[in-house]
Amino acid sequence: xxxxxxxxxxxxxxxxxxxxxxxxxxxxxxxxxxxxxxxxxxxxxxxxxxxxxx
Numbered sequence: 001x002x003x004x005x006x007x008x009x010x011x012x013x014x015x016x017x018x019x020x021x022x023x024x025x026x027x028x029x030x031x032x033x034x035x036x037x038x039x040x041x042x043x044x045x046x047x048x049x050x051x052x053x054x
Contacts, residue, residue: 015040 010019011028015036020029031037 013032014030
C-alpha cells in the first residue's frame, strides 16, 4: 500500500494573484515572496489605522 496523496488546488498570492505551488497541505503558502507578505501587512495596517481615525 502506498501513501495517500492529497491534492491541493493552487491558491493565488494575496498580493499579486499569481497561483502558488503548494508543497505541504498542512502549511499553505499565501504569498509568493517576503516582499509581497510585507506589502500586504503594511497595507492592512494602514487600512486599519485609516478606518479608526476617519
